[in-house]
Amino acid sequence: MKLTNRPADKFDWTLAFILLLFSIVSFFAIGSAQTSGQYGINYVALQIRWYFLSIFIIAMTMFLEPEQYKRLSWWLYGIGIFLLLFLMLAPGGDGQIAEIKNGAKRWLRLPIIGKIQPSEFIKTFFILGMANMVAKHQQRYSKQKKTLQQDFLLLGKILLILLVPLGFIMKQPDLGTALVFIAITAAIVIVAGISWKILLPLFLTAAAGGTSLLWMALYAQDFMTKLGFYPHHFERIYSWIDPHSYPTDEGYNLIRTMSAIGSGELTGKGFQGREVYIPENHTDFIFSVIGEEYGFVGSSIVITLFFILIYHLTKVALELRGDPFSVYVCTGIIAMLSFHVFENIGMNIQLLPITGIPLPFISYGGSSLFSNMLAIGLVFSMKFHHRTYMFSSEEDE
Numbered sequence: 001m002k003l004t005n006r007p008a009d010k011f012d013w014t015l016a017f018i019l020l021l022f023s024i025v026s027f028f029a030i031g032s033a034q035t036s037g038q039y040g041i042n043y044v045a046l047q048i049r050w051y052f053l054s055i056f057i058i059a060m061t062m063f064l065e066p067e068q069y070k071r072l073s074w075w076l077y078g079i080g081i082f083l084l085l086f087l088m089l090a091p092g093g094d095g096q097i098a099e100i101k102n103g104a105k106r107w108l109r110l111p112i113i114g115k116i117q118p119s120e121f122i123k124t125f126f127i128l129g130m131a132n133m134v135a136k137h138q139q140r141y142s143k144q145k146k147t148l149q150q151d152f153l154l155l156g157k158i159l160l161i162l163l164v165p166l167g168f169i170m171k172q173p174d175l176g177t178a179l180v181f182i183a184i185t186a187a188i189v190i191v192a193g194i195s196w197k198i199l200l201p202l203f204l205t206a207a208a209g210g211t212s213l214l215w216m217a218l219y220a221q222d223f224m225t226k227l228g229f230y231p232h233h234f235e236r237i238y239s240w241i242d243p244h245s246y247p248t249d250e251g252y253n254l255i256r257t258m259s260a261i262g263s264g265e266l267t268g269k270g271f272q273g274r275e276v277y278i279p280e281n282h283t284d285f286i287f288s289v290i291g292e293e294y295g296f297v298g299s300s301i302v303i304t305l306f307f308i309l310i311y312h313l314t315k316v317a318l319e320l321r322g323d324p325f326s327v328y329v330c331t332g333i334i335a336m337l338s339f340h341v342f343e344n345i346g347m348n349i350q351l352l353p354i355t356g357i358p359l360p361f362i363s364y365g366g367s368s369l370f371s372n373m374l375a376i377g378l379v380f381s382m383k384f385h386h387r388t389y390m391f392s393s394e395e396d397e
Contacts, residue, residue, distance in 0.1 A: 010384045012316070018309050019376065022361035023051050025290075025302060030364050032271060033282040033289045043282050043364050050366045054373035061377025065385040066326050069378070070132050077129035077161075080122030083108070084168035087118050104356075106172050119169050119177045120371035124378070127184060127332030130161055134192045135325040151194045155202075158189060176355030180339050187335030188328055240353040250354075253278060253285065257348050261291030261299070268295030282364040284356055287348045302362070306341045310334060316383050326382040333375045 031044045064072070092098035092105050099107040099115065107115050137154050144150070162185050169178045189199065216224050217237045224234070235250040243251030243258075260276035269275070271293055278285050291299045317330035337360050344359040346352035358368045 010386075012380055012383050014312055015309075015316075015376070015380065018305070018312065019361065021305060022309075025305070026051075026286075026362045026364075028271065029286050029289050029362060030282045032293055033286060033364075046366075047364050047369075050369045053366075054369055057370060057373050058377040058380055061374060062381045062384055064381060066323060066329075066382050069128055069329075069381070070135075070325055073125075073128035073132040076125040077122075080118065080125040081164060081168070083118035084122060084165060088168060088171055104172055104174060106174055115367070117367040119165075119172070119174055120367040121374070122165055123177070123180060123184070123336055124333075124371060124375045126161070126165055126181065127188075127329055127336070127375070128378075130158065130185070130188055131325050131328035131332060133157055133161060134188060134328050138192065138324060146195075148195055148197065151198050154192065155189070155194060155198065158185060158192075174356065176343065176357040179343070179355070180336055180357070183339035184332045184335045187331050191328065191331045236353045236355070240347075240350065243350070254347075254350060254354060257285050257288040258350060260288040261349060264292040264295035264299075266295050267297050268293045284344065284354075284358055284363065285348060286359050286363045287345055290362075291348070303341075303345070306337075306360075310338055313337075313379060316379055320382055320386055323382070323386070326386070329378055329382065333379060336375065337372070 026047055027044055030047055034041075034043050087098055087105065087108055090096070090098040090108065092100040097109055098105055099109060101107070106119065107117055109115055134154065137157065141150050162181060166178055166181055169181065186203075213224070214237070217229075217234050221234055235246070239246040239250035239254060243254040245251065247255060256276055256278045260278060263269070263276060269292060276288075276292060278288055281289055287299070287302075290302055294301075313330060313334050317327050317334065320326040320330065340357055340360045343352055343355060343357045344363075347354045347357075358365055360372050361369065
């Protein structure tokens, strides 16, 4: 195998170029979204600023090596849990440290920094903690014959790490982000090599549980409320199934979003050719702007760009397979971004219920972009610091 020592050769230029393309799409889409007259702020200028700050985040993330992230993983996980706990206990409302919007308490107002959404950052910290735990467990039992008991022990550890942040996030409430955590966990569980004798019944039970929850949301709301669900969760289910029955409430955005995407037809109406009004379409509904202005062709190009990103990250994970920790981190990041893309685009076309999940790298938002760039920075770091050896074969790479 070719041995390389030059930093330029180890830097992932392909990934950097993909991020550059995403930034261009984001600036154009947000620029068009804010021409609807509902905004008094130049969000394009702010998004450009967030992207420049993100370059600094990636550079700082690349400074540390995977072994250092292993040592820091539990500290970062602990910081994330502390922020969620602080958010839950902090006073909320106008002028308070915690912001309450639409009945949800998800944002902290911090001096100098401004508003941050802790749940966005803990996703990456959670991935690091989970990856470290799974890698250490597998290393500890690597010289022993694998047993179902070991797999059950690993699964128990995984669930323990998951349930702590999941409980805080559901308390906010933020069902969309909670589902992201579950998607990350499911991906790492599969890659961790747990026996399918355990996973198959587990996934079938989860599928049956999800179906049961949907049925109860439609026909047993009182029982669901006792489980900790909120009325707006039910309203989102109803408006997803039949948005035209809620044209002025929960179904309004979905009706407008589908009208916008449908009106774009094959090639769209062109830049700033939007006619359908959608509230806050620079964030969660940015895909509707792309669909209306650039039609099926433009939407397909954006989706293809996401496929290229996921393919590249998967390729990087395979290159790092000599380091289980790095593989698990990449797996968690791939799952996180894939679920975000699937959920955001799905909710824009009525494939999935509407949740407050932004489209990665395109939707406006500092916390979302910083969180995703922090995760991507880990990929940059792990590939940059990945050690190759002169006598490694191509098969062992």
